[in-house]
Amino acid sequence: MPHRITLERNTLRFAAAHFTASSAECEPLHGHNYDVFVEIEGELTSDSWVIDFGLAKRVAREVCEEVDHRFIAAADSTAADLTVSGGEVTITAGDKRYVMPEGDVALLDIDNSTAERLAEWFAGQLARRLESSGVTNLQRIMVGVEEMPGQAGWFTLELSAT
Numbered sequence: 001m002p003h004r005i006t007l008e009r010n011t012l013r014f015a016a017a018h019f020t021a022s023s024a025e026c027e028p029l030h031g032h033n034y035d036v037f038v039e040i041e042g043e044l045t046s047d048s049w050v051i052d053f054g055l056a057k058r059v060a061r062e063v064c065e066e067v068d069h070r071f072i073a074a075a076d077s078t079a080a081d082l083t084v085s086g087g088e089v090t091i092t093a094g095d096k097r098y099v100m101p102e103g104d105v106a107l108l109d110i111d112n113s114t115a116e117r118l119a120e121w122f123a124g125q126l127a128r129r130l131e132s133s134g135v136t137n138l139q140r141i142m143v144g145v146e147e148m149p150g151q152a153g154w155f156t157l158e159l160s161a162t
Helices: 053-067 115-132
Strands: 003-018 030-042 070-074 081-085 088-093 096-101 105-108 138-148 151-158
Touching (some): 003 053, 030 115, 053 070, 053 105, 053 115, 070 088, 115 151
Parallel strands (some): 003 070, 070 105
Antiparallel strands (some): 030 138, 088 096
């Protein structure tokens, strides 16, 4: 049976602007002070831990920093058109058009900037970075992205531990 660690709030936070867009509507541009919850499951290592808390927190904070104080743009959106040119990102959704400096935009490979998709993106980033750090015993990474207290989207990424 796998063991589990959790990382919550306090140091796992980011502030970002976004809007969600669907075929029916595009919500107004707004922002959140997001909290991130991480649960990591796996077999114990020879050191009797799933993963060193220090490594897990460092990697999770790095992912938070990538989107902190940025506009989150869904690069794979089917409801908004996005172009990057001349150092600017232009997003058109319905009758709205936003032009922002490229450095202020976190361009993510997601189809919508919902809490659920942010949790999925975050879990994938954690998995890739931890694996590249040599961590191979993990079985599952669960991430919750909370937009406001009591309102979070979750994603569970199943891994094949080697």
